[in-house]
Amino acid sequence: MTIEQTQQQIIGEFSIFDDWMEKYNYLIEMGKDCPIIETQYKTNNYLINGCQSRVWLHASFDGNIVHFSADSDAVITKGIVNLLIRVFSGHSPEEILKSDTTFLDQIGLKEHLSPTRSNGLLSMVKQMKLYAQIFQLKANQQVNE
Amino acid sequence: MEKKLPFDIRAVRLQFPALDQLVYNKPFVYLDNAATTQKPRVVIDRVKAWYELENSNIHRGVHYLSQQGTIAFENARQTVANFINSKSSREIIFTKGTTDSMNLLASSLGKLLVKEGDSVLVTGMEHHSNFVPWQQLCVERKANFLVAGITENGEVDLDHYTELLEKKPKIVSIAHVSNVLGTINPIEEMIRLAHVYDIPVVIDGAQSICNQKIDVQALDCDFFAFSGHKMYAPMGVGVLFGKEKWLDAMPPYQFGGEMVNQVSIDETSFNVLPFKFEAGTPNVSAVLGLESAINFIETIGNVSIAAYKDQLIQYALQRLAEVKGIKFIGNPVHRASVISFLIDEIHPYDAGMIIDKLGIAIRTGHHCAQPIMERFGIPGTMRASFAMYNTFEEIDIFVAAVKKAAIMLS
Numbered sequence: 001m002t003i004e005q006t007q008q009q010i011i012g013e014f015s016i017f018d019d020w021m022e023k024y025n026y027l028i029e030m031g032k033d034c035p036i037i038e039t040q041y042k043t044n045n046y047l048i049n050g051c052q053s054r055v056w057l058h059a060s061f062d063g064n065i066v067h068f069s070a071d072s073d074a075v076i077t078k079g080i081v082n083l084l085i086r087v088f089s090g091h092s093p094e095e096i097l098k099s100d101t102t103f104l105d106q107i108g109l110k111e112h113l114s115p116t117r118s119n120g121l122l123s124m125v126k127q128m129k130l131y132a133q134i135f136q137l138k139a140n141q142q143v144n145e
Numbered sequence: 146m147e148k149k150l151p152f153d154i155r156a157v158r159l160q161f162p163a164l165d166q167l168v169y170n171k172p173f174v175y176l177d178n179a180a181t182t183q184k185p186r187v188v189i190d191r192v193k194a195w196y197e198l199e200n201s202n203i204h205r206g207v208h209y210l211s212q213q214g215t216i217a218f219e220n221a222r223q224t225v226a227n228f229i230n231s232k233s234s235r236e237i238i239f240t241k242g243t244t245d246s247m248n249l250l251a252s253s254l255g256k257l258l259v260k261e262g263d264s265v266l267v268t269g270m271e272h273h274s275n276f277v278p279w280q281q282l283c284v285e286r287k288a289n290f291l292v293a294g295i296t297e298n299g300e301v302d303l304d305h306y307t308e309l310l311e312k313k314p315k316i317v318s319i320a321h322v323s324n325v326l327g328t329i330n331p332i333e334e335m336i337r338l339a340h341v342y343d344i345p346v347v348i349d350g351a352q353s354i355c356n357q358k359i360d361v362q363a364l365d366c367d368f369f370a371f372s373g374h375k376m377y378a379p380m381g382v383g384v385l386f387g388k389e390k391w392l393d394a395m396p397p398y399q400f401g402g403e404m405v406n407q408v409s410i411d412e413t414s415f416n417v418l419p420f421k422f423e424a425g426t427p428n429v430s431a432v433l434g435l436e437s438a439i440n441f442i443e444t445i446g447n448v449s450i451a452a453y454k455d456q457l458i459q460y461a462l463q464r465l466a467e468v469k470g471i472k473f474i475g476n477p478v479h480r481a482s483v484i485s486f487l488i489d490e491i492h493p494y495d496a497g498m499i500i501d502k503l504g505i506a507i508r509t510g511h512h513c514a515q516p517i518m519e520r521f522g523i524p525g526t527m528r529a530s531f532a533m534y535n536t537f538e539e540i541d542i543f544v545a546a547v548k549k550a551a552i553m554l555s
């Protein structure tokens with residue numbers, strides 16, 4: 001599935017919720033899901049410090065696709081982290097760099113990426129793009145060598 | 146629920162336009178008063194009237210409006226002096242707020258008193274604005290920064306405080322009321338202990354000014370700082386009270402217009418108190434708004450307000466205790482209108498988001514007091530804080546929301 005297709009799929013899942021409570025319950029359920037980062041990466045090196053909640057992000061690259069894993073100490077934040085991972089992980093750096101997070105607007109969660117929230121999510125998205133950029137550079141270098 | 150109220154709470158609420166609104170389509174419940182209070186109509190009207198009819202620069206014009214403005218401004222200074230019972234309006238410096246007052250002191254009093262190898266003493270429950278300026282002063286001067294410990298109940302460890310006083314710090318600066326724990330510190334005693342060594346004591350009154358009657362002469366503190374916006378007045382104005390002998394001895398903090406007497410190319414002589422510490426055009430409308438807020442508080446009565454807020458706090462503590470897994474952060478014997486808590490392993494940010502969606506404003510996070518978070522080994526708390534316009538019904542709504550959040554998150 002492309003990033004765009006995954007985003008459309010999520011928008012579809014969220015369209016069945018009538019109110020914020022159902023939406024939040026769903027996020028909480030997703031947030032409670034199994035740990036999405038390996039414990040060895042849940043360290044200060046991988047920490048993105050938000051003022052309100054903390055996010056850990058790890059990225060790896062096999063030469064073709066980027067694999068992200070992440071976690072948060074707040075469960076609602078973690079639910080959204082989960083969505084972001086689902087959307088962006090397993091794609092090429094090019095595809096990641098091309099896409100955006102407007103799907104969060106469409107499911108009414110845009111406020112969570114606002115800088116005033118300082119929950120680490122906005123920095124997480126920036127960090128994911130940065131990883132993609134670095135991996136793309138690396139891949140290009142290898143091609144040129 | 147029959148409770149004898151010291152004033153007509155419904156009439157008071159009508160004075161605060163911001164309380165009368167819907168948030169997410171629900172009646173707005175505002176319990177973030179330790180961050181800032183809402184403003185009564187008299188304060189809003191006073192600010193408006195200044196800009197509509199009276200606006201002019203003060204202390205520097207012979208024209209009519211400037212003169213009237215100067216008189217109004219200086220009257221407000223006298224109102225503040227009376228409000229905290231200082232000896233003279235010369236001891237009242239208008240600042241931007243508590244933070245600004247503390248920076249003034251760390252810079253100016255610091256320059257006067259603190260040299261290499263000296264020390265400054267604060268407590269472990271300070272707001273960053275009464276912590277970082279002193280800490281940075283100490284770094285700059287190569288002085289020692291002493292921090293009195295906090296007990297498990299969230300009170301200053303007075304034995305430790307007394308022990309640290311024996312190191313003869315040059316300045317002691319302590320919060321009257323903790324913005325996280327709600328603790329009312331025994332500052333009378335703490336001031337008396339410091340004065341045994343002739344150490345000047347600064348009181349951070351940001352949270353106490355709207356909570357009880359302040360009498361700086363009875364307290365015998367050397368400095369007392371507070372913010373207007375936490376006592377129903379506009380943002381952008383605060384007060385630094387200082388004993389005249391100290392203010393006279395201290396060097397100016399900022400330089401510019403207003404605070405000078407004579408300026409030539411070779412030298413400058415400085416204005417008398419309080420103008421020596423008020424460089425530049427002040428926030429006149431906010432100062433006049435502060436005066437209106439003081440009058441408003443005094444009309445209702447400081448003692449009545451304190452008594453009512455105490456009823457609210459006792460009721461909130463009792464109702465919150467029903468919540469399964471709740472843990473209060475700080476159980477001080479003397480508590481002002483602040484309650485911090487956690488529920489089991491629930492992250493305060495998660496609970497805060499759900500409570501927000503229910504139309505209730507509380508604060509989550511570290512409340513600009515990371516040292517005390519570290520002391521208790523927690524990332525943050527949920528904090529509810531009360532003002533004169535809050536009601537028992539609002540507490541019921543709040544407790545129901547906390548219970549709902551707890552169910553959703555566990």
Ligand SMILES: Cc1ncc(COP(=O)(O)O)c(C=O)c1O
Pocket residue numbers: 179180241242243244245272274275320322323324349351352372513
């Ligand atoms: C105890 C305490 N000190 C200082 C401050 C800083 O006040 P201001 O931001 O108005 O300067 C606050 C405000 O939160 C406070 O609660």
